[in-house]
Amino acid sequence: MCATANRSRLSLLLDVARLYWEDGLDQAAVASRLGYSRPTVSRMLAEARREGVVTITVAHPIERLMGLEEELARVFGLKQARVCEARPTGEQGVSAELARSAGQLLLEHVGRRCVVAVSNGRAVGAVAHHLPEQIWPDSMVVAMVGSAGESFNLEDGPNISRSMALRLGGHYRNLTVPLVFDSLAMATGMRQEEQVSTTIELAARSDAALTGIGAVGDGLGVSPLLRRWMTPEVIAECRAKGVVAHICGHHLDADGRHVHTAICERTLCLGLERLADIPLVIGVAAGTDKTTAILAALRSGYLSALATDEPTARAVLTLEAARR
Template sequence: MAVGVGQVTALESGEAPFDAALAARICWYYFKEGQTQDAIAQRLGLTRKRVNRMLSDARDTGLVQITIAGPVAPCVALECRLVERFGLREAVVVPSPAEGTDVRSVVGAAAGWWISERLPPSGSLGINWGGTIHAAAQNLARRVGQGNTVVLLCGGLAESTAINPYDNAASFARALDATCYYVTAPMYTETQALRDALVESDPVRRVLAMVETLDLALMSAIDLTARSKALEYGVISRDLWRSLREAGAVGEICGHYLDPAGRPVDHPIADRTIRPHLDALRRVPQRVLAAGGRHKAPVIRAAIAAGLVHVLITDEAAAQNLLR
């Protein structure tokens, strides 16, 4: 099915673990005809809870994809100013979400749409970790048999959460029908000696070396403010968070903690982090940073200064803060 502005396109999805025909009918009534979930439930003899769940599953599985057409003038103006100020190839600015909505979901959605349009057939994509990357994966246009490759650019976490690198890489690979390569080692090791041994092992070394073959890298930024998700999820301890801030770090990109000028900070965690070399990341032909929220402006600015950003995908609040 296809409609115009606010386009909703229903696609076949062999992966959908539910009644795809029923889900498509629900999506048509909801998105195309504008019926309420209560009305749809009554019409089809379902509970409202089931209608709500099937709408959610339809988005998650790619059965329904939503494209919002039409420029948003203030965002376009900010995009132009960001490109001019920072020498970017491109900027994508989305409206900041309403209070109570996670900015990562809207910025991640924009990143997913951008990747869907720009990643070429047979292209290789590198990703790191975080909630924005998770949201991007949920908003990819589904592909079948295009020969894409997904490469994880960091080590993993033991716990399965929305920010887990392994889960995010797997979600990208499923959506793109891609071959996925994981760094089969933790993000942080207990000692430098252990980090060195793992990095020199063949499985880890081969995947980290694949950064040199990437067509595109999609990276998110981890801030070190009091709102840091790395702190909230226990990826880093409060003591480590405090010491990184004392060392001058404003955030992390692909395992590299940067100061406001985009320089790696001198901190012991650097010797225990499994990550690609900074220079290797700088050689990726198309480098995309997706990060939003006013609090992310310092680490976004640092990433740009470090030479890690060709394309910035962000929200109005972060863009306005960057341009001050």
């Protein structure tokens, strides 16, 4: 076939392919439009693929995200990971996409009679706000940490448990006591109060838990939820002991080890050893300023699932690879 004839044939194949693949006409319609039979159009479409006029790629952005989820689960031994595309953050510092993604992960693993334990913080508050409404009258949401104070509004445990219970259509139990007490004696006495001890025990026996991941370290300041109790002495102690993160009121170093500080025994929250016994513990966090903290939480073994966004997932995996 001469070059001119070949170009003419390729032009025809392009016309046929565009009518079929881009304009959405079926083979009979293409045949009618160009004056060919349907079998001829079928043969030309096959020829177009052989000649490279048409290439078909089966792909979707979610495939990329699913690959990151599988890698996070493999590297850190997680039961589940959920990665969403990066989106602008809302008023609570967490994107609606991430909050909905974490909420969907939670709903996939609990049922109508579930007990869900929640910590405080912006991320968990955002998940509660964006959680799809259910009609689960036998469900229960339980605060697993004390209250940081009324000024934190939707970020505080009592408000989060109430908000999430409304979304689920069920009940809630709060810990209407301070997160950190001024003295060890007060904290010890409060832990023995029936309402407090029962709530903590219920949280420990929950079907799933939802927690934020706080970043601690030079240039990051301290978490707003802990600020009132982080005296210069405690801050210096955290710095000296290499604290980089906190989850559920507990401080962690870069290797994920629990770091005991001056406020540990005065903090009213679910113990880490009991947190690890909950079937699914979902950590929710995103942002370049939280990469080290998220890595520490993952290395701790206390989390069994993570919800984050794509840039954060890649940064965490890169940092972990560099550490190994």
